[in-house]
Amino acid sequence: MKKIFVVGLGPGELSQTTGRALDALRESQVIAGYTVYVDLIKDQFADKELISTAMKKEADRCNLAVDQAVLGKTVSMVCSGDAGVYGMAGLMYEILHARDLEQDIEIEVIPGITAACSGAAVLGAPLIHDFTVISLSDLLTPWELIEKRLECAAVGDFAICLYNPSSVKRHDYLQKACDILLKHRAAENVAGYVQNIGREGEVGVVMDLKTLRDTKVDMFTTVFIGNSQTKNFHGKMVTPRGYREVQEKVDE
Amino acid sequence: MKKIFVVGLGPGELSQTTGRALDALRESQVIAGYTVYVDLIKDQFADKELISTAMKKEADRCNLAVDQAVLGKTVSMVCSGDAGVYGMAGLMYEILHARDLEQDIEIEVIPGITAACSGAAVLGAPLIHDFTVISLSDLLTPWELIEKRLECAAVGDFAICLYNPSSVKRHDYLQKACDILLKHRAAENVAGYVQNIGREGEVGVVMDLKTLRDTKVDMFTTVFIGNSQTKNFHGKMVTPRGYREVQEKVDE
CATH class of the missing domain: 3.30.950.10 (Tetrapyrrole methylase, C-terminal domain)
Structure with missing residues (x-):
């Protein structure tokens, strides 16, 4: 089954990120996120395809990530803090549902430290x-x-x-x-x-x-x-x- | 200044723990906590002095940890989930206050993923x-x-x-x-x-x-x-x- 990780990075530096979250990023071919967060990690994950969009473009970002997953790539959508607290996990499920792709793509939410x-x-x-x-x-x-x-x-x-x-x-x-x-x-x-x-x-x-x-x-x-x-x-x-x-x- | 880390381990396995939390455990000479959580980590931190007490003995545990810190040892008090959500961070501050040791011992709370x-x-x-x-x-x-x-x-x-x-x-x-x-x-x-x-x-x-x-x-x-x-x-x-x-x- 095709896969999207929605990953909470925690606050600031990657020392505040869990091993499980870092493993998901390593496993992924594509990393998507708000420009500021993608910039934070891009040096450590230089071999990945990066998708970043501006603030308030959350739905665009999710749709772009889903498009990549449809092609068969493993995608991580990164969020600061926790993916499940005002994060992207909910919108990702909503968009998968709206696009009728729930049977094709599995979402795994990886929690992070929220503010x-x-x-x-x-x-x-x-x-x-x-x-x-x-x-x-x-x-x-x-x-x-x-x-x-x-x-x-x-x-x-x-x-x-x-x-x-x-x-x-x-x-x-x-x-x-x-x-x-x-x-x-x-x-x-x-x-x-x-x-x-x-x-x-x-x-x-x-x-x-x-x-x-x-x-x-x-x-x-x-x-x-x-x-x-x-x-x-x-x-x-x-x-x-x-x-x-x-x-x-x-x-x- | 003497130091106590109050460390949230997150849920279950150490892959759900942040790098910062693991660094604090490595820096410590003593690790204190509820028996179940200390058992979880004792193999990976076999060189540490371990203090574990049963459930509902939270105040005893904090006092034993403070006693070790008074001796000049760096102590980590571990909790499951987050140290600051129904965790030991609050009681540790309260006990340090009650024992009038706030000027001698610094507490650093290291957050974890709460349930x-x-x-x-x-x-x-x-x-x-x-x-x-x-x-x-x-x-x-x-x-x-x-x-x-x-x-x-x-x-x-x-x-x-x-x-x-x-x-x-x-x-x-x-x-x-x-x-x-x-x-x-x-x-x-x-x-x-x-x-x-x-x-x-x-x-x-x-x-x-x-x-x-x-x-x-x-x-x-x-x-x-x-x-x-x-x-x-x-x-x-x-x-x-x-x-x-x-x-x-x-x-x-």
Whole structure:
């Protein structure tokens, strides 16, 4: 059966990629992806045919990859982070379905470290307990639904990780999101953000929710809001495993 | 400065571990962890001092690791999946704080592939859009809060990933959780589960929410419930990137 790997590279450098993901790239004749990610790996996989397309051309990219698989070539579609979290795995299945090729081509999704996990590691341990991941991009999702999810995440006292917190067109979305959260959470609720995870210029900052509201972040930023129990230990954001006190845990 | 790595191994075999995680293990003199995970890696790291403790002895394990770090040894505390998602990263920070050792010992969290991501890859692409991760274990969290979070996740139309869906004592918790979700979601809402992710006997099954309610799963299972838009494409669970139709995406 013909095969497409959809491969999560993790954040930044290939040291953050799993052996299984690297094996899939080695096995492939064609590597497809967004220009920036293909550039990251092209030196190490110089013998491969490369297909890269610009941002927002995801469907074109999938179709080109499928075209190569139809010809009998093994193809890897690469994504930063995890292929299954705002990644290409879903669209690849959708396009295979739309083209009625599910019986001819097998998709194997190879997971990678998503920004929720890699960013959390930079800040400390904000996502130790139940959490939600929400994208603030309203390109394909109505803003009203994003607001509703923020509201639900706030009421449920989830730790929250926000992807795509800002862009040129959406410069005030993080502020709007924090205003929704602040209806249900204290101004002192621990929060933080990480820029350029796993890349040059990686910076993690821990603050409170009120301060986050008035902070400008860029599109290379992942934002974290703790639950009501999250602590700021000397600049590290630490969510307890549960709702008992630490002393009980130390003594258990 | 003295150093403790808290290392996420990912699911099952070391091919699912990042190069950075393996480098940390190589750099360490001591490797600590739950017996099962230490057994997994001990052959490849036979030159290390090993500290393993049973399940539910997490605080003991952290304290033993800290004791070794105090002696000047570099220590890796290993976890399955990600160190920062129901992992040991949080407790390690808490114990360092409780013992007033934050100025002496640096913690570096090295992320791994958590079951939400590795299980999603087995089922297809259930977590492509906004999602929540909820543990059904009420060992350290009141059941009322777990119920509230399930309710919020259902109302917000999140894709949902459930950790610890069952145990000997909690054999009916998945059923109770599904009953809460079914108050807000259709019986046909796509759902699924994965057993033994990345290990021998890995099985992924896609079904609907009503069927999931009446399914018995074990403690080595991770459960997925799609959002209202999630599709079942020939046994693969696929959540669209947004709330527009696939045709628009294919044409974009």
